[in-house]
Amino acid sequence: MTRQILFDPMLPWPVIAVLAGVALAFCLLAAWRGLPGWWLRALAAGVLTVALLDPSLQTEEREPLSDILLVAVDESASQRLSDRAGQTEAALADLLAEADADGLDVRVTRVADASGDEGTLVMGALNEVLAQVPRDRVAGAVVISDGRVHDAGLAPDLPAPLHLLRTGRSDDWDRRLIVSNAPSFAILDEEFTITLRIEDQGDVPPEMGAEADIVVSVDGGQPRAFRIPVGQDLELPIALPHGGLNVIEFTVPEADGELTDRNNAAVVQINGVRDRLRVLLVSGEPHPGQRTWRNLLKADSAVDLVHFTILRPPGKQDNVPVNELSLIAFPTRELFSEKIEEFDLIIFDRYKRRGILPSIYFDNVRNYVEQGGALLISAGPDYASADSLYRSPLAPILPAAPTAILLDRPFLPTVSETGEKHPVTEGLPQGYGEDGAPWGRWFRQVQVLANPDAQVVMDGTEGEPLLVLDRVKAGRVALLGSDHVWLWDRGYEGGGPQAELLRRLAHWLMAEPELEEEALTASALGQEITVTRRTLGETPGAVTVTAPDGTETELALTEEAPGRFVGRIEGGEQGLYRLVEGDRTAVIGLGPAAPREFVETIATDVVLADAIDARRGGAIAVEDGAPDLRSVREGRRAAGRGWIGWTPRGAYLTADVRVLSLVPAWLFLLLAAGLATLAWLREGRR
Structure with missing residues (x-):
């Protein structure tokens, strides 16, 4: 119960x-x-003045309210390292016991x-809790964390101390x-540099070196x-092995005693582009x-085309003197040697041996392919002749042998069973043909016998191999057994996907990753990972997915399209x-390779130091024992060695209020009149 005197003036204060x-x-x-009665007159005036102020006595019945202690418990990923989770729960239990003994209302x-990679947002959580409780009851706030808080600049304007109970170990x-x-x-094929750095944090053992x-x-x-040295920037020179997406993974083996290996790896995804495509x-x-062929290749500004063509074969009889020919000698030795x-990429378009290119040049082409080059044979009647390229040193690397039979009859090119799975021919655009035919017809094909290891992705007349692909050591070879692909380009009978087919074919020959027929790839959209396995064989097994924390999950695959x-x-x-699926491996990152929680993992007071000092709090290491x-x-100051403080707020709830006038108005008037009468009598003749 509290009492106080209140005034309710009958006139404005200035008038009084x-x-x-x-x-x-x-x-x-x-x-x-x-x-002699002046002092009586003064008392009468004072009584009237007090009467005008109308004094009263207010009595309140108050119910005291408990003070509130805010506690933010950090349960982010870095708090699951070592024994920090156990330290956190132990510190919370001790703090709750101390607060209960002091009669504090704890809000945890x-x-x-x-979400995303924003890290630990403790201050934001404290602001939310502070907005839900009466501010005049907040006696303090405690953060139980390793100190790696990523929104320290948003610390709330607390009317009480802020403390940190720091988890983690000094070693x-x-x-x-x-x-x-x-x-x-x-x-x-051009070197570039990636800058790396291995950095040690905390109490590093001397034996680490x-x-x-x-x-x-x-x-x-x-x-x-x-x-490589630790603590120094290292510029690593790298040249990309192929075009398209190159995934480069860097890993530092986990050392004994370090907190985590989650920040020991990084994946760099770099797109390899060709400066110029030399054909x-x-x-x-x-x-x-x-x-x-020439128009197709010249249409791409990124293609440097060298076209070697025979305009006047050695056996041509046209009675034109050699000294009158205006032809420039072609640098065959420079090109083929x-x-x-x-x-x-090297393309032979209806070329046959005519004594112009010696056998040593064909040997060079074969070696070029075996060492990783790409060769495309666009065959016509020349491939079925006695002067066929198959009768040259190229024979060991060619994917199909001619039978010397030329099939001169109309046929519709079709994708083979293998071709439906192969990325070169899978899902080629349809709808070019007339009368329900998907593509226009061709009229000539060379009969060939495909090698056992080669892949026949397109068939021609009566199911004969039309497009045959093969790998030769480090290189790749393709054979197109017809010279009528130009009919599609001219739009005959609706045409066909000539440009798309030849583009895919050229990219497969140059080993572009997106056209690999045996591949394991992954892509991410948000938190969902899509795993794709391409194969020309049977149904693959389950994919083993290893998460960043080391847990493994078996992922079954379903066939969405052939292959x-x-x-x-x-x-x-x-x-x-x-x-991992069989001998195929792939990596993919969700967010950064090392999330923000694992960039810096050593517990510290520094991040929250300014916020704590501004609110007269302190930082206590949990490993030193529970603070009082x-x-x-x-x-x-609300912190010291082994203790942290809270500020009593003295908040209360008013249950009842009573107001009583101190003196009735008539008594003020009677008293003032009496004093004035006494003054008059004292100053009168009697």
């Missing part, structure tokens, strides 16, 4: 002040003139990982891999190990399709996911 001043002036005048909020240490510079694309191993793997291939087109005798390795098997899995957390909880007067 003027009246009181006038009365005081008259009383002073009476005293100056020596009137648990803070998990933020914790961790090693992380940093990729500070990596391009998003690079030109094939000044160097560490790093393992580099490209597209999940054979890893290579290197030893050597070798044409035989002129035919309608020759211009089609000295600079053959510079070409990305394409797909499975989807929801990624639980950010980081690197490794996929003490009440501290407002404005004083």
Whole structure:
């Protein structure tokens, strides 16, 4: 119960002040003139002034309210390292016991990982809790965390102390891999640099030394190990092995005693682009399709085309003196001997042996293919003749042998059973033909016998092999057994997907990853990972998906298209996911390779130091024992060795209010009249 005197003036305060001043002036005048009753007059004026103020007594019945202690518990990914989760729960239990003994009302909020890669947003959680409780009851706030808070600048304006109970150990240490510079694309066959750094944090054991191993793997291939210095930027020169997406994985093996290996790996995805596509087109005798090949290749500004064509065969009899010919000698020796390795693709278009190119040049082409080059044979009647390229040193690498039979009859090119699975011919655009035919007809085909290991992806007349693909050591070879593909380009009977077919064919020959017939790939949309397995064989087995925390999941695949098997899995957390199916491997990252929670893992007070100091709090290491909880007067330092403080707020709830006038109005009037009468009598004649 509390009591206080209240005033409810009958007149405005300025009016009362003027009246009181006038009365005081008259009383002073009476005293100056020596009137003996001046003090009685002054008392009468004072009584009237008090009466005008109308004093009353207010009595309140109050119910005290408990003070509130806010507690934010960090349950982010970094808090699951080592024994921090156990430390956190133990510290929370001790704090709740201390708070209960002091009669505090504890409001606990648990803070998990933020969506995306925002990290630990403890201050945001505290702001939300603070908005839900009366501010005048908040006696303090405690954060139980490793101190790695990523919104420290948004600390709430608390009317009480802020403290940190820091988890973690003083001897914790961790090693992380940093990729500070990596391009998003690079030109094939040109070196570029990726800047790496291995950094140690915390109490690093002396036996770790000044160097560490790093393992580099490209597209999940054979890893290579290197030893590099720790704490120094290293510029690693790299040249991309192929066009398209190149996935380069860097891994630092986990060392004994480090907190986590989640920040020991990084994946860099770089698109390989060709500066210029260098194509050597070798044409035989002129035919309608020759211009089609040239136009197709010249239409692409990124293609450097060298066209070697025979305009005047050695046996041609036209009675034109050689010294009058205006032809420039073609640099065959330079192209087929000295600079053959510079070409990305060599095309023989209806070319046959005519004594112009010696056998040694064909040997060079064969070696070029076996060492990783690409060769396309567009065959016509020349391939079935005695001067066929199959009768040259190229025979060991060609995917099909001619039977010397030329099939001159109309036929409709079709995709074979294998071709329905192969990325070169899978899903080629339809709807070109007339009368329900998907594509236009061709009229000539060379009968060939495909090698057992070759892939027949298109059939011609009576199911004869039309397009045959094969791998030769490190290179690739394709044979198109007809010279009538130009009919599609001219739109005969509706035409066909000539440009798309030849584009895919050229990219497959140059080993573009998206056209690999045996591949395991993955893509991510949000947290969902889509795994795709392409194969020309039987149904593949389940894919083993290894999450960033090491847990393994078996993912079954279903056939969505011939040769394409797909499975989807929801990624639980950010980081690197490794996929294995048979001898095929792939990696994919959800978010960064090392999420923000694992960039810096050593517990610290530094991040929250400014916020804690501004609110007179303190930081206590949980490993040193549970701190005492003490009440501290407002404005004083609220932390010390082994203790943290809270500020009593003295909040209450008013249950009842009673107001009673101190003196009735008639009594004020009677008292003032009595005093005035006494003054008159004292100053009168009697």
